[in-house]
Structure formats: structure tokens, C-alpha cells
Amino acid sequence: xxxxxERFVVWLLVEKGYxxxxxxxxxxxxxxxxxxxxxxVLPGSITPTMVRSFVGSLYVSNAGASVARKLSxxxxxxxxxxxxxxxxxxxxxxxxxxxxxxxxxAFLTVDEVFSLLEAPIASxxxxxxxxxxxxxxxxxxxxxxELVAGNMEDFDFESEMVRVRGKGSKERLIPFGxxxxxxxxxxxxxxxxxxxxxxxxxxxxxRTALFLNGQGTRLTARSVERFIQMYGLRAGIxxxxxxxxxxxxxxxxxxxxxxxxxxxxxxxxxxxxxTTQKYTHINIDHLSKVYDLAHPQAKRPQS
Numbered sequence: 001x002x003x004x005x006e007r008f009v010v011w012l013l014v015e016k017g018y019x020x021x022x023x024x025x026x027x028x029x030x031x032x033x034x035x036x037x038x039x040x041v042l043p044g045s046i047t048p049t050m051v052r053s054f055v056g057s058l059y060v061s062n063a064g065a066s067v068a069r070k071l072s073x074x075x076x077x078x079x080x081x082x083x084x085x086x087x088x089x090x091x092x093x094x095x096x097x098x099x100x101x102x103x104x105x106a107f108l109t110v111d112e113v114f115s116l117l118e119a120p121i122a123s124x125x126x127x128x129x130x131x132x133x134x135x136x137x138x139x140x141x142x143x144x145x146e147l148v149a150g151n152m153e154d155f156d157f158e159s160e161m162v163r164v165r166g167k168g169s170k171e172r173l174i175p176f177g178x179x180x181x182x183x184x185x186x187x188x189x190x191x192x193x194x195x196x197x198x199x200x201x202x203x204x205x206x207r208t209a210l211f212l213n214g215q216g217t218r219l220t221a222r223s224v225e226r227f228i229q230m231y232g233l234r235a236g237i238x239x240x241x242x243x244x245x246x247x248x249x250x251x252x253x254x255x256x257x258x259x260x261x262x263x264x265x266x267x268x269x270x271x272x273x274x275t276t277q278k279y280t281h282i283n284i285d286h287l288s289k290v291y292d293l294a295h296p297q298a299k300r301p302q303s
């Protein structure tokens with residue numbers, strides 16, 4: 001079965017355009033199921049009862065969201081096996097996953113975002129880069145994985161547009177504002193210094209990546225997550241700040257200002273409008289609070 005798992009991972013990466021991170025996660029989940037069933041088991045001998053037993057065992061040490069993710073990986077794997085005619089039927093048909101509450105994305109207020117953007121100071125080693133990264137995420141709403149994959153050639157400073165490669169290798173164009181443009185222009189000399197320092201060590205220059213680490217190579221998503229969380233603490237924001245939180249803030253603030261839901265869907269790179277519609281629940285809550293605070297008849301005195 002391990003051979004089929006390896007082929008499945010290649011299929012995810014090459015044909016489906018999944019990120020290496022997602023493909024690795026799918027592989028770990030399927031290998032966990034493989035170990036549960038036994039190393040000698042063949043795909044065609046797996047039954048719905050075996051799958052249900054595996055799912056039941058997961059609840060001992062996993063939250064509902066983790067169980068749902070592992071089940072999703074298995075569904076994708078067995079659909080692939082059906083496509084390749086390795087199995088005749090899908091053993092996950094009829095296997096129910098956990099019922100999950102609707103996830104409402106966390107987001108920052110406009111004032112909190114401004115405080116975060118001003119958190120990098122001159123004494124920080126890479127403050128221009130860090131400020132530029134946060135400005136770009138808030139200005140475009142791109143995922144952190146899309147940001148660190150961004151290249152110099154993707155940013156058109158004249159038109160203030162950036163080409164983003166999203167999930168499934170799908171591309172989209174997103175405008176970025178003047179604040180992000182200015183932050184990027186201030187960062188470029190810092191990038192050049194990192195490149196020259198790398199060359200001085202006898203190493204090949206990084207020619208394509210826009211955002212570099214201290215070694216002069218492409219920055220990782222984990223590094224971005226780490227320093228954004230640090231700046232959130234410095235700014236005194238009461239919640240853990242993440243790149244995803246900035247992305248959510250971008251979408252929420254656009255909708256609060258009257259942006260069309262389908263336009264926000266396009267900017268975020270969501271395949272389904274239902275994914276973007278989560279943000280409307282946030283705005284309903286926001287509008288209700290504003291109404292309660294502002295409308296003279298919102299809260300009538302008790303008689």
C-alpha cells in the first residue's frame with residue numbers, strides 16, 4: 001500500500017498542484033490509517049467497518065477538527081484509487097465525520113492593524129522587510145504561502161498589481177495600495193544588501209524571491225508567522241496575531257466598507273463563494289453591536 005501512497009502524493013503535487021505542506025499532511029494521515037489497519041493490508045481489502053474503527057480510535061486523542069481533516073485525506077486518497085482503478089468501490093461511503101461548529105475567522109480592528117504595522121522599529125534587524133510583508137498581506141489579503149512564494153517579477157510597481165499563485169497553481173491579479181508600494185520600495189535596498197552579503201560568502205545569489213531571510217535565501221512561512229506574532233505582542237493586541245488574521249482583517253474591512261462579496265471572493269482566491277460568506281457573519285455581528293451602541297431605540301428601558 002505504501003507504493004500507492006507515494007504515487008498519490010506525486011499526483012497531489014504534480015497534477016492537483018497541492019503545496020508540499022498539504023501533501024505531507026495528507027501522507028501522514030494516510031500512513032496513520034495504514035499502520036492502524038496493518039502493514040500487510042491491501043487497498044482493495046479495506047472495508048467501511050475498518051474505516052469506522054479507525055475514525056472511532058481517533059476521538060481518543062484528537063479534536064473533532066483533526067478527525068475531520070484525517071477523514072478528508074482518506075476520502076481524497078480512495079477517490080484517487082478509484083480513478084486509477086485500484087479499488088472498485090469507496091470504503092468511506094456512508095462513513096460520517098464529526099459535526100463541526102462553523103468557524104468564524106478572527107480579525108483585527110483597523111486601529112489594531114495600524115498599531116501592528118507601526119510595531120517594527122529601526123532597531124529591529126529586518127524592520128523594513130517585516131513592515132513591507134505586513135503591509136502587503138493587509139493590502140492584498142494573500143495567504144502567507146502565496147507571499148513567500150512571490151518573486152520580484154510578480155510585482156508591477158507602475159500599475160500597483162501583483163500576480164499571485166494560489167492553490168492548485170491558479171493565478172490571480174490583486175491590486176496593492178500606495179502604503180504597501182512605499183514599504184516595498186523601502187525594503188528593496190535591504191534586499192540588495194542581503195543578496196550582496198550572500199555573494200560575498202561565495203554563494204549563489206537569490207535571483208527570484210522577493211522576501212529573503214538573513215542568509216539571503218527565500219523566507220519561509222514559519223518565519224513570517226513567528227515575527228508577526230512577536231509584533232502583535234509588542235503592539236499590545238489582546239489576541240495572537242497571525243498572517244491568516246491579517247488576511248481575515250483585509251476581507252472583513254473591505255466588506256465593512258461596502259465591497260461586493262464576489263469581488264472579495266476573487267481577491268482572496270476562494271473557489272467557493274460559501275467560503276467567503278463566513279465573513280458576512282462577522283459583519284452581521286459588527287453591525288448589531290454598532291446598532292446597539294448608536295441607535296436610541298436599540299435598547300429600550302425596562303418598564
